[in-house]
Amino acid sequence: MTEPGPRVTDNNWVLSRALAPAYHAHTATLRGVVRQHLVTRALRTHLPAPPGRILDVGGGDGTQAIALARDGYQVTICDPDPDMLGQASDSLLAEPAPVSARVSLVLGDGHDAATLVGDGWDATLCHGVLMYLPDPAPLLGVLVSLTRPGGTISLVGKNATALALRAGLQARWHEAVSLLDDETTGTEIGNLGVPSRGDDPLQIQDLLAAAGADPVIWHGIRVFTDHLGDTPPGPDLDTVLEAEWQAGRRDPYRQVARLYHLIHIRRS
Template structure:
């Protein structure tokens, strides 16, 4: 669900191929491989050797033309400036999807991304939406958990910190507000071109629920998610938010 929605949303903003893309925290390479299929020159950076291996296995099944357009490097968002093979290079698009919730402070992370994008290029970030943290559990009828998360959001606002939550893998993570991330985009000379909600209503099902067997049903769910994700006020209910900023003229971000 997430990957398909991000793919559709990203396509609205990307320069047509051939263009260059840096995918930071690429995971198993779903977006990176699809972009290479579409004709983009892609560099994927991923710190987890198991995820790089999964990406490599999937890439090996692709035609040689696709394999030639994708490089997979060992590195992370935190060490981006020191990743061998990236020295001083900038790209038409810089992606960082599903990573910010694992870093302590999103501001230096966004600055690292901003140093890698061309003027008039885009920075695409998918982060956890602090404004909708409780909605998943409300949909599932777990009102105790929803209440605890609402309390956490209120407490974090009072304490002037980002709210925390435990994801469905049992890992403690951090959520972001749209307003704060938007301000950080300004710090890297990127105007917020648009933002989308992701999983506005489909998180009511458990994580182990199988994909609908009927292709028409799945297509209807994806189409409705896509439309709600770009429409006010429904996009604000998305578990995740997808921000796309475009780099303007002027000096680069402060190092």
Template sequence: MARQLEEQIVGRFPVGRRLRVLDVGMGRGAQALRLARAGHQVTGVEQDATLIASAREAFAEEPEGIRERLRIVEGQAGDTGVHFVPGSFDVVLCHGVLMDVEEPDALLAGVARMLAHGGLLSLLVRNGDAPAMRAGLCGDWGAALEAFCTSAYGLKRLTATLAGIGAPLRAWYGVRVFTDAVGDESAVPGDLDALLSVEDRAGRTDPYRGVAGLLHLCGVRG
């Protein structure tokens, strides 16, 4: 997914431009650190004290020039309007957050307001169109039938939501097409490099990307 995000940033902004990045639900800061190393100014929002401590530990090991480009704000993902001025970021990340909030539409609208005109919104969400496929492949027919009745976020609903909040979909990818059921990466069989190549190709190709465990969507603030 890091490669996909890099592609979108390179395709959207002039080469060498230092971007203002907001990482909502920063976690341990892996993505924030990657972007800071690339020269961008990154602000991470996180409420979990354990994750914040892990991020601070990782940041502390970096050279001073990189540390100066990283900032952590302790708070909830839905409180971006409390901490920041609308339109103050070029890129907003919201990865793995929507599935854990009660009002995802409101959260998305809030984080989209943080984008400057032409800014990039990057979402990583559980694919609401995938559970029936996963359950069916495992032979759990009851769970497969139940999955058809859920209202979880799928591509169609997410596309409409992004249009409604003023950040229409620019590109989308499938993530974990073949490996979603593998909980431990160390248990993945075979050649890891080959696996990553196959996942990358499948995540860009129909119909495979449509049943990936996760969706990576990129919208642009109009």
């Protein structure tokens, strides 16, 4: 008997960005592996114990959701790109039935998540989305409202205060100077080949606080490996991951990390 696949709810006004192939390729590089591993490690430290209901806004190809489903969480991905959700669906077919059954897929924009999936979530994730928005504040307010009082909010975004570092380490000097001249929200062509921008993590913390969520901790992601391009993981991966984890938890290293990972709790 064929096991039922993940549930997909359509929302017919969504415009696909068709970024799935580029994103899938990126997740297999050392940079992609470092990001996913560090985020999952932090979530396992700070999320409420499973089982619990988790909403992954912009969860894309399901890499994060599947890792959490394996841990016993019920995870719903809400993403506006049908190609990304197709990747997630394909990946879920390779998972054991109990894991696949714990993941639901919803096609739609995160700003409308309350209508699409409701609220009261034990944790709300939004990883790698803010850099594509001209103004992160509206979505941040939505994320807090979706989360139950006392629940966890997890954000991963591009660190605007350190965007020039990659270009400089790769000897792309003109780009480095340009980013240094606009280090508050510098715009660049990112890993997926489309324009993206950064935010100061402290400003994102302030916006979350104004929306009703208190900070717990923030980590830096890719302190040492961000400039390595599409380098694949090597035999020293475990050591690389530990070095990145340790550096990303402390200053001054986390200040120059490519990405920030913020953990907040919604006020009761």
